[in-house]
Amino acid sequence: MSANAKAAEHMWQEDLLQVRALRKTYAIKGSNKYKMTVLDGVSLSIKPNETVGLVGASGAGKSTIGRIIAGLETSDSGQLIYQGKDLQRMSAKERKQATSSIQMIFQDPYESLSPRMTIEQLVAEPLVIQKLHAKDSEQRRHAVRDALTEVSLSPDRYMQRYPHELSGGERQRVGLARAFITRPKLIVADEPTSMLDTSLRLDLLQLMKELSERHGIAYLFVTHDLALTRGFCDRLLVLDQGKVVETGTPEEITEQPQHPFTQGFISALLELDSF
Amino acid sequence: MISKGAKWIGWTGVLMLVIVFLLALIGPYVVRHDAEKQTGMPFQPPGAEHWLGTNDMGQDIMAELVVGARTSLTIGIAAALLATLIGTAIGLVSGYSGGWVDSLLMRIVDICLTLPFLPLMIVIGVYMGPSLITQVMVITLVMWAGKARKIRAQTLSLRSRGAVLAAQSMGAGHFYILWKHIFPSMLPLVIPQFVQAVNVSIMMESSLSFLGMGDPLSKSWGSMLFYANSRSAFLTEAWMWWVIPPGLCIVITVLAFSFIGYCLEERVNPRLRAYQAASLKGAKSAVKAALPGTSTADLLAVESLFVRYPKENSTMTAVDDVSFVIKKGEVLGLVGESGSGKSTVAAAVMQLLKPPAMVEQMGIHFADRDLSRLSPVEMRQIRGNRIALIPQAAMNALNPVMSVREQLAEAILSHRKAGKQEIQERIDQVLMQVGLTPRWGAAFPHELSGGMRQRAVIAMALINEPELVIADEPTTGLDVKVQVEIIKLLKDLQQRLNLSMIFISHDLPVVLSLADRVVIMNQGKIVDQGQTLTVAHHSTHPYTRRLIDSIPRIRTARPLQEQR
Structure with missing residues (x-):
């Protein structure tokens, strides 16, 4: 060579x-x-x-x-x-x-978030799928709080809400938090x-x-x-x-x-x- | 949220169903006769001993009804459960996997859908002998295919939804996606399907038994009618106590499930709900006396327009006290971010808002007529003729199975009578105006590129020489190059034909390039308006400034040029 x-x-x-x-x-x-x-x-x-x-x-x-x-x-x-x-x-x-x-964020912030899940569940979904912190729900919750804070959404205000209560910009931030949570x-x-x-x-x-x-x-x-x-x-x-x-x-x-x-x-x- | 009427119907259904279930569950403890044994004289009329009399064999009819209720409900629910389960499973798998699996399953569904119910029952009955299980099997076999089709269609649309793709990109497996994302979205559809299935299978069971194809050993409402019929109950007075009670039982049960199904259906299908809400509220009740204060130079004058939507216990105001005028030959730009109510204004002008929207206005004057007071027929003559709309999504605005020329001809003929020659000449003329060579008229929408399609849509709007054109985001979703073409075209057409136009867009640069005057909307209210250049350069309104300053520029940021 x-x-x-x-x-x-x-x-x-x-x-x-x-x-x-x-x-x-x-x-x-x-x-x-x-x-x-x-x-x-x-x-x-x-x-x-x-x-x-x-x-x-x-x-x-x-x-x-x-x-x-x-x-x-x-x-x-x-x-x-x-x-x-x-x-x-x-x-x-x-x-x-x-x-x-490798994570992805999508074009449509209305469609890419399942309407039946709370923000906490949505952001935690990659952890569930990847079976990360499977046994420790406290750790999972902590990770979600972290990710939301990273995208400037206050965890206390948003975790229990549903996507339809959020504006387009907020939803796209949730999408970003969801992509970020696995530290891609x-x-x-x-x-x-x-x-x-x-x-x-x-x-x-x-x-x-x-x-x-x-x-x-x-x-x-x-x-x-x-x-x-x-x-x-x-x-x-x-x-x-x-x-x-x-x-x-x-x-x-x-x-x-x-x-x-x-x-x-x-x-x-x-x-x-x-x- | 369900309308009051539907709720009432739903609860009536539940009440009726409770009665039937009570009959089946506690009946045996109340009625002391054994339905299988001869407990009295034949053909006894209702009395203290036998509440509903006896049949030809001296069996107590009340006792038979109780046993029948159990049979009917068991078969109905078992068959419906099976059919719904199988249908849902097949529909999910078929829709989700696609490809040859889908093709194969759907062919099987097609075959099952063509199976004739009665002959099938006879054939299977001969092989397996008439029994409860045979009945359940036949009813399931007839019903599952229809359910599978409905579920498959729904799965297909859910499979490409963003949320499903998102899960897939996170590495989720098929089972996870089906179970966590697709199935829950399907539930609201599956439940009413099940209720309807119960309904149908109870009817089927009764018909089968009435025709003598039921289980001869178990009594059901249908078989009671079968015996009543074959023992000539109709020739005696016995039909009053022998035929009416089981008949009534069938009617009540079927009605009960229909009522519940109707109520659930309304919950799933919000459109049904919308029409109901309107009839309750009387949408246009608050039209006040119009003020004849418009000058004749104004082509369109909208005065104090409000549009509200009902929202749990309150209302949401989508358009809040909007007034504006358009002069002849003027282009008015209506700018706002999504949700600002700009498209709702356009729909209100066209009188296209349907309940649940509640519209109030002081008047929408178009060429000296108040559009809000016109009858639907009068309005139809104006819409598409004197006021035309260029909608946003060009692909959806055209009929996929008609050529452009046919659609243009249809647009002319729906407003006036015209000879063939005249129509063709007018179509050629309009196609040229929008920059399509007339031979493209023969093309179908899918054969056109995005830009050509949008031109065809503009041609549709112009075909009847409208006085006012409402363009609702006509360039959104098009390529940049095509956007420029379309904007140039609209500008050119507007000048050549002296069109009056409302140009709606969230894209401020586009609006600034076209409009003489702009109206800026935010959250349903007009926040700023004025001559385009004045607004662009001198507006001090914070919202307007924010909109203008947030326009990203591809070369270095620079102030708007005074080049218009």
Whole structure:
């Protein structure tokens, strides 16, 4: 192995998650011949404590990547190397263990919280599923209080309430607390702000940023809203038709887009912005 | 929360059911005769010894009724329980697993749904001999499939719900998800299904027994009727005490379960509830005399509009004293965050609010007519014709099985008579206006891209040359590029056709780009309004400032340019 290759290997090993050549197609209903390619060989890497933004138009496949990483879907081919191991080749048991350090927050704060559970039960659910502190309900409760405090929700006020009594912004914080309770290393955030009112979006991102700084969490932030990535993401990947067409810092991409798709995307945004 | 009427019906059902159960449970201790033995003379009329008389064999009818109640209830509940359990299990598994398992199970369900009830009973009866178990089996076999279908449909929709996905992403197993997330959501549906099933199976049991296909050794209400019929009770006076009591028993039991089922159904289905609430409250009772204070330049004038929704013991005010006017050719932007009541205002203008919403206003004047006083028929002539709506979700706004052209033609014909030639010309014209080449008219909605679909929806709104267009978040959910296209199109159309428009959006930049005047709403109230530029640059209202300042910019933050 050459020195270069060794160096490259070393660099790869620093990554928390590597996605290599991910492909995914969906069968089109009623057709055996034609398939829709959603992901066409996507590779990306996330370092510990890094916030990576995934932007693109709807239908570009950005949510699919997040869902595959979180284990909600499987890929047709490609690898997910998480801390040096291929997630998709793990046994169900190993995978379950791994997923306790990969969590997800969802787009819809109304739907992703079960209406029949109290906030305490909701936030504790990952512990129940992962069978953590199974015997010690006091410890569980303590963990829930901790997680709620981390997202600036007062445990005493919120633990016994139900999701329908909360505003959209508060619910999304509960979602964040639920993702945080297992102390994950990576959180996949699938358009977490798109259902929130504009004035609350920046607040949530600020909170996510603080959480990441305090506890060393990496984010994969899936969004169609390029403006939000400034000041939040360390690195951006622009996705078009299942392929990564451009990478760079948010500043680079918004100021000097290189790829024609990105250029068109930015100029449309600027036009909206200039109104 | 259930309406009073339904509650009353529900409790009546419970009372009736208690009577039937009492008959079955304590009857044997009160009636001292043995139903199987001859305890009196045949055909004895009701009297002190035999309260309901005797049958052709001298058996006590009251005693028979008691035994019959036990049989009917046992079979009814057993069969319903089995059918509901099997149906729920199959429906859950089928809907949750999908794929070939789902296909296979659903084919079996299809077959069971086509099974004819009576011949099946005869065939199975011949093989197994008539007995209680046979009856339960046949009734279960006939009923489970329908339940399975209903549960499967519900499971399908629950499976892709956010809460289920969230659990899955936390590493939850299938059993955990089914048990903790899907099944509890299903319970409110399963319980009324069970009650209805009891109802149906008691009817089935009675019919089977009446036709002589029941268990000849156990007495049931149906078999009493069977014997009464075959021993010609109708030719004598005996039918009065021999036929009416078991008949009444069946009616009471079935009614009792229906009543309870109705009450439960209403609890599960809030829509039924909504219509009831309205009839109770008299939604439009408080319309006051309208003030004719509007000038003729105003196309639409809304005065003191209130919309309230009932909420446990109180009301929630969604729209709180909203007044505004729109002049001809003016674009009014209605801005607010979700829940601010902006869409409710639009629905109130269109007279589309249904109970439980309670609407009050001083008047909604459109071209010198008070819309709130028009009859539904008059309003229909205005809606879609003189006032048109561009709704938010373009996919849902179009009929998936009709081509764009057919839908446009339908929109014209629902308001006026027109010749074929004229219709086609008008459609071509409108399609061109919204930037679709006329050949796209032949396309079905699913063949169009998101942007084209939204154009088709705009064409629908414009087809009858409306005077006022209400656009309710017309760009939400579209790609940024498409959003820009649609906004440009709307701007262009508005100027070319001199449309008056209410543009509703939570997206302040979009509204600022289009509207002449803006109205800013928060929690049902108008908090700020004025000329767009004045509001954007000089408003000192804290809420407005917060909205404007929270707009994220993709390049460095800079003040709004004076470029409009």
